Amino acid sequence: MYFEKIQTIPFEGVTSQNPFSFKFYDANRIVGGKPMAEQLRFAMSYWHTLCAEGADMFGAGTMDKSFGGKTPLEIAEHKVYAAFEMMEKLGIRYFCFHDRDIAPEGATLRETNENLDHIVPIIQKEMERTGIRLLWGTANCFNNPRYMCGAGTSPKADVFAYAAAQIKKALEITTKLGGEGYVFWGGREGYDTLLNTDMALEQDNMAYLMKMAVEYGRKIGFKGDFYIEPKPKEPTKHQYDFDVATVLAFLRKYGLDKDFKMNIEANHATLAGHTFQHELRVARDNGVFGSIDANQGDMLLGWDTDQFPTNLYDTTLCMLEVLKAGGFTKGGLNFDAKARRASNTYEDIFLSYIAGMDAFALGLLLAEKIQKDGKLDSFVENRYASYNSGIGAKIRNHETSFEELEAYTLANGEPKAESGRQEYLEALLNQYIASAGQIL
Ligand code: XUL
Ligand code: CO
DSSP states (O other): OOOTTOOOOOBOOTTOOOTTSBSSOOTTOEETTEEHHHHHOEEEEHIIIIIOOSOBTTBOOSSOOSTTOOSHHHHHHHHHHHHHHHHHHHTOOEEEEEHHHHSOOOSSHHHHHHHHHHHHHHHHHHHHHHOOEEEEEEOOOSSSGGGTTOSTTOSSHHHHHHHHHHHHHHHHHHHHTTOSEEEEOOTTOEESOGGGOOHHHHHHHHHHHHHHHHHHHHHTTOOSEEEEOOOSOSSSSEESSOSHHHHHHHHHHTTOTTTEEEEEEHHHHHHTTSOHHHHHHHHHHTTOEEEEEOOBOOTTOOSOOOBOOOOHHHHHHHHHHHHHTTSOSSOOEEEOOOOOTTOOSHHHHHHHHHHHHHHHHHHHHHHHHHHHHOHHHHHHHHHTGGGSSHHHHHHHTTOOOHHHHHHHHHHHOSOOOOOOOHHHHHHHHHHHHHTHHHHO
16 A cells, blocks of 8 residues: 555535545546546556656656655656555546656667566556556657657667567556557657758658557557547657647648547647647548547746646636536546646645546536536527528528628628627626525
């Protein structure tokens, strides 16, 4: 036991004064036809939770995550047991990892793969014991200095080959653990200056790497979804997977659009100058909504702070998009989030997950209410009602011409400007949020 002081977190409801209880997340409560747990599909991020020790650019770590282990491999073993104890106590049924989160990198690729082969069966046993499942796996192709100029987009062919070999193994372990997804996040797949960059070749190579990954994955029996996780910058100045729209153009150019869906991270959306809801909407409208990295940034900081999500407006609008997309299939809500550097105890990690899970549970309840109520939907429907008949229907059905539209306009005169009623709608959203008490 690593967290003796903490018991299984119970659902106690909104009036509970116990910080170590859920106020809104009631796993078995039916919402939108499914238990909350199935609607939300919460996942624990291995890297933030078991690995990150609170270091930042200006200071060392503030937490020890060796869990009593001495050697790197021993520490990796302890992390597995600590991870499953934490997930069990929080009632989290999925997790996500990078290859390098779960086992240390050795002196050679062979040694690194042996380390993975040592740890994966331990994880497998814990998965069997608890029923906890792997939401997605990925390869960390950004941390090691060999990847300083990119992995799939490296100017060096040997680095590309190394990345391919690493991804091959990551796909194998993800498949072995029954992963429901595999993520590409291109941490260094971009550039810092165009003065030294052949952008066209880099993107061609990246697409080829992804194509080989899909082919190999299917060959070895990987049945999950492949995702790309857009992010506009950080660590590179410009990342190729800038946002959902950019990734879509990339996928379509290379004929990969049937193979990939999006893993959308809230803090990446805001870094790209979009709202979280915008990115979700673009994905939904284009049939590529897949999974979510649940977190939030700080309005005053211009980087990826990966904070636990507590903003109710964001979680509500997010869950509204998820419900409208028909819910998750193989994706889920992965907390790609970490407790603040000064929140340096294990208790803080539990409290952070409770805060995030509760914020999404309430967001789900509110989203269901908004959807059932239908006021927002009917507002939008009415706003576009002119496309349902007459000349509007002809436009909607692509059955008109410039000549006809000119004749129509000459006869019709100046169109009437109609209000978008933004402030009314924002107030309506406030009204929904304030009415949360009625649905708890
Ligand atoms: C980095 C980030 C990654 C991906 C997985 O910003 O979000 O942790 O989620 O590589
Ligand atoms: Co992420």
